[in-house]
Amino acid sequence: MRILLTGGSGMVGRNFLDHPKVDLFEVFAPSSKELNLLDITAVKNWLAEYRPDLVIHAAGRVGGIQANVKDPAGFLLDNLDMGRNIVAAANQAGISKLINLGSSCMYPKSAENPLREHMILSGDLEPTNEGYALAKIAVSRLCEYYTQQSSRCSYKTLIPCNIYGRFDSFSSEKSHLLPAIIRKIDHAKSNGLTQVEIWGDGQAKREFMYAGDLADALVQAVMRFDQLPQNMNIGLGFDHSINAYYQAVAAVLDYKGEFVHDLNRPVGMARKLVAIDKQKSWGWQAKTDLSTGIRLSYEYYLEFEKSRPC
Ligand SMILES: NC(=O)c1ccc[n+]([C@@H]2O[C@H](COP(=O)([O-])OP(=O)(O)OC[C@H]3O[C@@H](n4cnc5c(N)ncnc54)[C@H](OP(=O)(O)O)[C@@H]3O)[C@@H](O)[C@H]2O)c1
Known part of the structure; x- marks a missing residue:
């Protein structure tokens, strides 16, 4: 299994690369300098050259409230462009499997907790991270459309709760x-x-999961991709x-x-508590207290x- 991991230098990506079972796969994790996802030509060329079997899209422009409030346009555009470029280019290249990372920010601010996957787009978003959330929703919908439109591709979105752990950002500007x-x-x-x-x-x-546990869910998602629902929360349930x-x-x-x-x-x-009914039926739970x-x-x-x- 050849995997393209975008965001391999980020917190989610580095925890995936650190997982004890990652050696089961051949993982390519180019940095943004080696593969700038904002450059569609570079993305198409990279996929044509390396031809991965599966893409994990864990790249993004991520930040706390302060950073999001300061530049909602930048958060919307960067996350939308990165997501649409990798998902559309993967489709064009005939890559059949893709795991997209969403975020619990995709849920409406007044949605009843626990947040269930069908509630996305059922109300107004939290204004402090609306730009980021809009981009995440658009890319998850793009994954759904391709999955519906083409029998040869299956692009799914995991929606993790907040994550903390090793490889986190601790800077006063960026930290969660x-x-x-x-x-x-x-x-x-x-x-x-x-x-x-x-x-x-x-x-x-707030619901915070240890990042090593999200990495474990991602490893399982690669191994049991076909059983994954189209959109699935990854959370603790409390x-x-x-x-x-x-x-x-x-x-x-x-x-x-x-x-x-x-x-x-x-x-x-x-x-912001995500419902974990689908995750439970899929057969996974977090382990770190x-x-x-x-x-x-x-x-x-x-x-x-x-x-x-x-
Ligand atoms: N952290 C959380 O609590 C959390 C919770 C739920 C969901 N998520 C989702 O998980 C994903 C990863 O989050 P994270 O916390 O790991 O973020 P992060 O630590 O900030 O890492 C971001 C990653 O994106 C890459 N990147 C940024 N711009 C890029 C570009 N133009 N081209 C290619 N790569 C680019 C960075 O690469 P370089 O370092 O090489 O620039 C880095 O590897 C995001 O989609 C986020 O929404 C995160």
């Missing part, structure tokens, strides 16, 4: 919630600070409040300070990220 919490609490602990600020009241709930994540990180890092809330900051959706995941992420942060300039 959990690495940001780890960085903030480690900073407070290292500098003897007695308070850590939480954006909003901390009661919004979530925690933002306050609870701060407390869990404080416990692992042994930080004894207090938390204060800045109620003027944006917090995003109140809750929160404390273990935070500990492994913190060890990675200390070894590779802490000394980097923000």
Whole structure:
């Protein structure tokens, strides 16, 4: 099985490449310099030369609330262009299998939790990441259209909940919630600070899966591709409040300070818990508990990220 993994240098991609069973496949993971997905000619030429059996599309322009709010046009265009280029070029090249990575941002902001795959496009999106979400929805629909239109190709979308773990971004500009919490609490602990600020009241709930578990789901998705539904959430089936994540990180890092809330900051959706009924029927579940995941992420942060300039 020859696999093209886009986004091989990103968090999802690097965890896939780090998975103990990845050697079962021949994986090509070109960087954006080697294969710029925004360049359709480069994508077509690459596929013609290497002829993979399956594509995992895990490249994207990904960022936290601040980055998304600052440049919604850029998030929409880059993710749309990358996605349409790889999916359309794969179809033209006759590649029969493709796994596209979606995001739980694709769900409407007022959709009832848990979020079920059929709810996509049933309401307004969360404004703080609308551009990103629109691109993700369009590319997942493109996968569906090709699958419906052609008997020779089957292009499916996995919709993971939030991910954290090794190879995460811990920079203040780009980081998601959990690495940001780890960085903030480690900073407070290292500098003897007695308070850590939480954006909003901390009661919004989030579902965070350890990235090694998503990698495992992807390995399984390659091995059991034919049984995969067209669109399928990958999640834990439970979530925690933002306050609870701060407390869990404080416990692992042994930080004894207090938390204060800045109620003027944006917090995003109140809750985003994906339904895992399809995932359960498909026969997969995540294995890493929160404390273990935070500990492994913190060890990675200390070894590779802490000394980097923000
Ligand atoms: N992280 C999460 O919590 C999460 C949750 C759900 C879904 N996802 C989805 O999973 C996918 C990967 O996320 P991630 O967290 O791994 O992102 P990431 O760490 O930011 O990595 C992004 C990847 O995309 C590549 N890339 C960016 N622009 C490119 C271009 N023009 N051409 C080719 N490659 C390009 C980057 O390559 P270079 O480094 O070589 O530039 C990098 O490998 C995204 O679709 C995201 O929506 C992520």
